[in-house]
Amino acid sequence: MIEKPGVPLGQRIVLTIQNAVLEGRLPLGSLLPGSRTLADLFGVNRRTITRALEELLAQGWIETRPNCGTYLVNELPSGIKGAPPATPPPEPRVGFDVPSVLQSISTYEDGVLLLGDGAPDPRLAPVELLAKAYQRALRRDGSRLLDDRDPLGTPLLRESVAAWMLDRHGLRIGPDQVLITRGSRGALALLGSALFRPGSLVAVEDPGNRGAWDILRQNANLELRPVPVDAQGLVPEALEALLAKERVHLLLLTPRHHFPTTATLPAERKAAILELAARYRVAIIEDDYDGEYHYEALRPEILLTMDKTGQVIHIGSLSRMLAPGLKLGFIVLPSPLVPFMARVKRSRQEQSDPVLEWAVADLIRDGDLGRHLRKTRKIYQTRRDHLVGRLRECLGAHLDVQAPSGGTGLWLRVKPPVDAQALVRAARKAGLVLYPPSHFFMGKAESCFRMGFAQADEAELDEAVRRLGTAVNRCLPPD
The missing domain is CATH 3.40.640.10 (Type I PLP-dependent aspartate aminotransferase-like (Major domain))
Known part of the structure; x- marks a missing residue:
């Protein structure tokens, strides 16, 4: 974080984010991490982050999109000189962990399917x-x-x-x-x-x-x-x-x-x-x-x-x-x-x-x-069955697919010669975000990963299987 004696903490956060944009370390148009993540990164409470985001919004640096989150604007506010360089500098120039911020942003880009954990679908909430x-x-x-x-x-x-x-x-x-x-x-x-x-x-x-x-x-x-x-x-x-x-x-x-x-x-x-x-x-x-x-x-x-x-x-x-x-x-x-x-x-x-x-x-x-739970339980069971069926049909030669009796995700074991860690990396490049095996294991990781089904409908699950198939093909050794 930028150090400026006498400048309030929230304003220093504003300046830090603005500098990161101007120096190209936070690309324009990117989705910012949530307020809780930002608070952890800066070591402040969420109220301070909220005030800083409100200031950035007022100055035209960020915009909020309903049901999507807070994004950096696509163009710099009028009167701001300088454009982000084509490539980021080799070393961060501020005192917070820029790589983790960039990783968070890349995780939530538009068009990416987030199925790494298996969360309930907010679209089914009884609003x-x-x-x-x-x-x-x-x-x-x-x-x-x-x-x-x-x-x-x-x-x-x-x-x-x-x-x-x-x-x-x-x-x-x-x-x-x-x-x-x-x-x-x-x-x-x-x-x-x-x-x-x-x-x-x-x-x-x-x-x-x-x-x-x-x-x-x-x-x-x-x-x-x-x-x-x-x-x-x-x-x-x-x-x-x-x-x-x-x-x-x-x-x-x-x-x-x-x-x-x-x-x-x-x-x-x-x-x-x-x-x-x-x-x-x-x-x-x-x-x-x-x-x-x-x-x-x-x-x-x-x-x-x-x-x-x-x-x-x-x-x-x-x-x-x-x-x-x-x-x-x-x-x-x-x-x-x-x-x-x-x-x-x-x-x-x-x-x-x-x-x-x-x-x-x-x-x-x-x-x-109780009625809402009965409704969502039926929907999630249908989604579970759909994903299990599609994975077995399309990728059964490379994945051990078991239908769980409950929960919101599948635990998938990767069969040789595909490497699970490499598969997750390839899936991310294909637009499907999953957590690598090392995310779940404290010791040596097994060749497994988790894939959620509850937060995606059948069409989204079909697309997820297609992207995972692309990733599998990239990980197979040449004939």
Whole structure:
């Protein structure tokens, strides 16, 4: 970042971005990373980034496109001299990580298909239902809600989540055991930093969720220890070997639909893991990743239903059920932890939109959330079947394609002689963004990658298969 004594931080960010454009390191017309990513890159809060973007917008350097994001303009504002050079300079000239910014931009260019993780499709979000519920909230109790500063979450939503857990899982919990958070990642950051000292050891699934790993490392300063995962999820014997060797304080687990492999942890493994956690006094954070998207008649239960010793802290995501952009999650705590976590949550003064919380509570109580889930579950199952069929038909000689019982993505194993890492690079050049195997593995990466199906319709999935086929052909050795 440009250093100018006496110049406010937001203005220095504006100048840094403008200089990067003028020097050709940020191409005109490019999509800027999101405010959260920019805040991380500059080491500031999102409010500062928002003010800087507003200033750039006012000066004519950027433009916002509905449902697409924020872009640099195609031409420099009038009166600005200088044009970007044809090639970027060999070395960055500012103090932030320019290559990572450029990588983020290249990931979100127009026409690129983003199927690297498997996110719910925001186009299916119940926008009208949410809008009506939001309006009802404002009409009924708007003045109180707009003054609601309870960081634990709106009482009505906490009551609704408790009722949801009873209806879906047969769990009787009190609303006081529920904390509302800024998405599941916000929940993980809160728990990691509040309950564990810096340097504490965390057992994590390998392969696993790198985003969650980064939160535990960066937000909570915890150290991670990998535990292998096979076709049935985390291997209890490997966990036991780790617990016998080192003092582990926490296990992060995605038992219903493991990320990224989609494996469902069977009941006997759940019981074994719970027994180990109780014996070694290890807390378990159960991240119910895509838990509500299951496509078989027998739905796997959450780990919390089997917990008799108070080992499990459950994280759920309302955003993934409704719309990813809502950033609304919840934590279900063991009763003895409630007073402490309530104090921590209040001290941080973190709260999402209380009117939105009321509106989502309304959708839960009226059954709209359940109906929306049934609708999207059918759509995602159709998309899963379509992608599995197309991949087997077109690329079955090069990919091992298994249909997962749930979740929003496929875990694909690449057959020799194609190299998975090279395939992902070639796919990106063909306009299909996937994550390389190294993204998911803490140790040596296997020849696998994840391909989402939920966020794309059938036509988009067909195009994704075509682009992946182009990438495969580029990776095959010459005859």
